[in-house]
Amino acid sequence: MLDAVFDSLRDAQKKLALESGENKNKALLAVAEAIRKDETKILLANTYDIEKARQTDTKESLVERLRINEDRVHEMIQGVKNIANLPDPVGKVRAGWTLPNGLFIESLTVPLGVVAIIYESRPNVTVDAFALAYKAGCSILLRGSSAALNSNQALVTAIKYGLKAGGGIEDAVELASSGEHSEVNEILQARGKIDVVLPRGGHNLIQYVLANARVPVIETGEGNCHIYIEPSADPQNAAEIICNAKTQRPGACNAVETILVHRDALSALAPLLTEKLAGKVKLRCDPQAKAAFGETSAAAQALLLIEDATEEDWETEYLDFILAVKTVDTIDQAIDHIKRYGTGHSECILTDDLKSSERFLREVDAACVYVNASTRFTDGGAFGFGAELGISTQKLHVRGPMGLEALCSIKYLIRGSGQIRP
Amino acid sequence: MLDAVFDSLRDAQKKLALESGENKNKALLAVAEAIRKDETKILLANTYDIEKARQTDTKESLVERLRINEDRVHEMIQGVKNIANLPDPVGKVRAGWTLPNGLFIESLTVPLGVVAIIYESRPNVTVDAFALAYKAGCSILLRGSSAALNSNQALVTAIKYGLKAGGGIEDAVELASSGEHSEVNEILQARGKIDVVLPRGGHNLIQYVLANARVPVIETGEGNCHIYIEPSADPQNAAEIICNAKTQRPGACNAVETILVHRDALSALAPLLTEKLAGKVKLRCDPQAKAAFGETSAAAQALLLIEDATEEDWETEYLDFILAVKTVDTIDQAIDHIKRYGTGHSECILTDDLKSSERFLREVDAACVYVNASTRFTDGGAFGFGAELGISTQKLHVRGPMGLEALCSIKYLIRGSGQIRP
Numbered sequence: 001m002l003d004a005v006f007d008s009l010r011d012a013q014k015k016l017a018l019e020s021g022e023n024k025n026k027a028l029l030a031v032a033e034a035i036r037k038d039e040t041k042i043l044l045a046n047t048y049d050i051e052k053a054r055q056t057d058t059k060e061s062l063v064e065r066l067r068i069n070e071d072r073v074h075e076m077i078q079g080v081k082n083i084a085n086l087p088d089p090v091g092k093v094r095a096g097w098t099l100p101n102g103l104f105i106e107s108l109t110v111p112l113g114v115v116a117i118i119y120e121s122r123p124n125v126t127v128d129a130f131a132l133a134y135k136a137g138c139s140i141l142l143r144g145s146s147a148a149l150n151s152n153q154a155l156v157t158a159i160k161y162g163l164k165a166g167g168g169i170e171d172a173v174e175l176a177s178s179g180e181h182s183e184v185n186e187i188l189q190a191r192g193k194i195d196v197v198l199p200r201g202g203h204n205l206i207q208y209v210l211a212n213a214r215v216p217v218i219e220t221g222e223g224n225c226h227i228y229i230e231p232s233a234d235p236q237n238a239a240e241i242i243c244n245a246k247t248q249r250p251g252a253c254n255a256v257e258t259i260l261v262h263r264d265a266l267s268a269l270a271p272l273l274t275e276k277l278a279g280k281v282k283l284r285c286d287p288q289a290k291a292a293f294g295e296t297s298a299a300a301q302a303l304l305l306i307e308d309a310t311e312e313d314w315e316t317e318y319l320d321f322i323l324a325v326k327t328v329d330t331i332d333q334a335i336d337h338i339k340r341y342g343t344g345h346s347e348c349i350l351t352d353d354l355k356s357s358e359r360f361l362r363e364v365d366a367a368c369v370y371v372n373a374s375t376r377f378t379d380g381g382a383f384g385f386g387a388e389l390g391i392s393t394q395k396l397h398v399r400g401p402m403g404l405e406a407l408c409s410i411k412y413l414i415r416g417s418g419q420i421r422p
Numbered sequence: 423m424l425d426a427v428f429d430s431l432r433d434a435q436k437k438l439a440l441e442s443g444e445n446k447n448k449a450l451l452a453v454a455e456a457i458r459k460d461e462t463k464i465l466l467a468n469t470y471d472i473e474k475a476r477q478t479d480t481k482e483s484l485v486e487r488l489r490i491n492e493d494r495v496h497e498m499i500q501g502v503k504n505i506a507n508l509p510d511p512v513g514k515v516r517a518g519w520t521l522p523n524g525l526f527i528e529s530l531t532v533p534l535g536v537v538a539i540i541y542e543s544r545p546n547v548t549v550d551a552f553a554l555a556y557k558a559g560c561s562i563l564l565r566g567s568s569a570a571l572n573s574n575q576a577l578v579t580a581i582k583y584g585l586k587a588g589g590g591i592e593d594a595v596e597l598a599s600s601g602e603h604s605e606v607n608e609i610l611q612a613r614g615k616i617d618v619v620l621p622r623g624g625h626n627l628i629q630y631v632l633a634n635a636r637v638p639v640i641e642t643g644e645g646n647c648h649i650y651i652e653p654s655a656d657p658q659n660a661a662e663i664i665c666n667a668k669t670q671r672p673g674a675c676n677a678v679e680t681i682l683v684h685r686d687a688l689s690a691l692a693p694l695l696t697e698k699l700a701g702k703v704k705l706r707c708d709p710q711a712k713a714a715f716g717e718t719s720a721a722a723q724a725l726l727l728i729e730d731a732t733e734e735d736w737e738t739e740y741l742d743f744i745l746a747v748k749t750v751d752t753i754d755q756a757i758d759h760i761k762r763y764g765t766g767h768s769e770c771i772l773t774d775d776l777k778s779s780e781r782f783l784r785e786v787d788a789a790c791v792y793v794n795a796s797t798r799f800t801d802g803g804a805f806g807f808g809a810e811l812g813i814s815t816q817k818l819h820v821r822g823p824m825g826l827e828a829l830c831s832i833k834y835l836i837r838g839s840g841q842i843r844p
Binding site (some may be wrong): 013017018061099103105112113159195196210211214216217218234237239240242244245246251267339357362363365366367368369370371372373374376378382383384394395396397400401409410411412413414415416417418419420421 | 436439440475492517521525527534535581605613617620624632633636638639640656659662666667670701762779783784787788789790792794795796798799800803805809816817819821822831832833834835836837838839840841842843
């Protein structure tokens, strides 16, 4: 039963909401130091998790997600320091105005409250999520996967030790560690106790949370991302961007899944792209694109596996070394395709044409709309947010990479001199 | 089945999102004109609703909520005009920065999407909600109560006629009018089709929506509001503010329910407040307050009904001519009481002490925190938002009166020159 934990998080949050930025930063830096000191313990705990995962025949890619090494620990430490160095998101005046009757109204940022995150594998999320929450004056309940339990316990022990050493509020972070699935349900039902739940993980986790939550949820995740290539785009640069967006980390939600190639861009792009992707990426092409790729050098073709695209390909987030290729005749067709199949995550146009770039930015409805850059930049760290809690694909409250601002609400302060309502 | 309606609202919203502010305003002014032209029809339709309600023995206060007269219609028309005159909330740059690699990121306001509102009685909500949504580029599904069906149909007919006449997008507004309860459930399950549902009405409606929605909900409503009175406050002005906050519209969620009187403010306030409230308001007092009110003039006492307060009184949102009175010894006690019993709606301090006012503003966690003014100002119209969709008592996305900003999301525009992620 998490009731006592909810109450303790709520009490801690009320204190944390009133902490000065200076005190919060001091506590965060002490947490960074505590993680550094506990590095050996953390790595040891992680080896237990890895061994356990291997013994239960976990897929090697999942085992890899679980792994922490020295570099990862240093990244976590640096992440906490980066967050400490960001400006305090709390107490910022967002707007202010005076009514005709003299009432002076201001809206001020305040912490969102008590946050819960339900996540899979990657133990670095434990540290990132805690640090962002603490900085924003929110207490946080961490519900990691049972596969990462030892690692998460070691990390939270270090975090709490650091908070104590740095004069922070230890009770502002708790790990839900029973490993029981009922714990997830208890969190999802905790209306009035938890202000928001963030699911971070695969499709099934997110759908489960959406279907069962009685507390507000921020939906994250699915990214069926597109890059549309116009004839005016430099083909060499286009090939580099597409290759980066597809292969730099294909399992990420901001990886490109379908490219929409203008028919007049196809012949210049195909050989350059073949060269970049050959031996790494399978293509699923419509007939016109297939023909263009078929005209590239025999050597390249030998390494590039081309299959026929079906309707399903336009709908699929592969999260793999597979890329769908569709030929379009106009920018309208590209925008329509994105409207129909896009998940509102990250969409990109490669062009040298001003009208096209402005139209694309204006008409495509997605969290992040790019001109001439890789979609892989959709990321809290890359955006300069210090870290991220995930990438919101909903429009309510927060959209795109979630950093400190996503953990804030507002309150109105109204200063009067005796006004009553007529 | 609302599926076709959902699709039509989605298509209309995509068009509306790209409309210029000028075109939206032109359409809204044409709607104002159409309502003016249809005034007789609207009033006639309303008389049907009123008669039907009387025949089914509806409580007179509910019948009153249903009633539209000429003044109300003129208020609706003026409301639409006011909203047309507000600045366009869409397309505002909220932030912008350049990354070290040269990527230029901007966050821009965009419409939230397709909105549904489920509301009771008051037909003016029909017009307010439509006008705010249209201005913000959102299409809206209106699900009013069956008691107001004729009025709402007449209003939506006028709205659609106006949109047509003004070159607007008629399909951006629909009334769900089957009267079946299953319709509500269909709306609540429409994940991916409806971006947010706003329940506006009594406790039961809101709880039902919260318990059953699969789409994001903005919680509105309950206001157990407090006024804390310090000895330094002018007692005459304090009595006026309390009387206004209690009696100007006791059924509103921003009406005061409990006053927390500093023990040293009690003797000066009691006679003045007795005078103001006698014959109108029942008091539920703790022993110390009861004694103080007992020392006021016999004539006043004869008109003032004083009862003993119980624990339940501190928890109750009366929405009636009843006021709970509690004596406190310190500002800490007042803040603690609000922390425990407040619903985070509107809280007020009456004081002449700077330290107290700053502490209260900082430490009280509510949508609206007042110094020296009536809590009745918590209202979109009063705040200058043109109208309101309701008052949010949650912290996610929007808090306090919901105007145009509550109907916006953001998107990130990222302009590059060939950047790839290292």
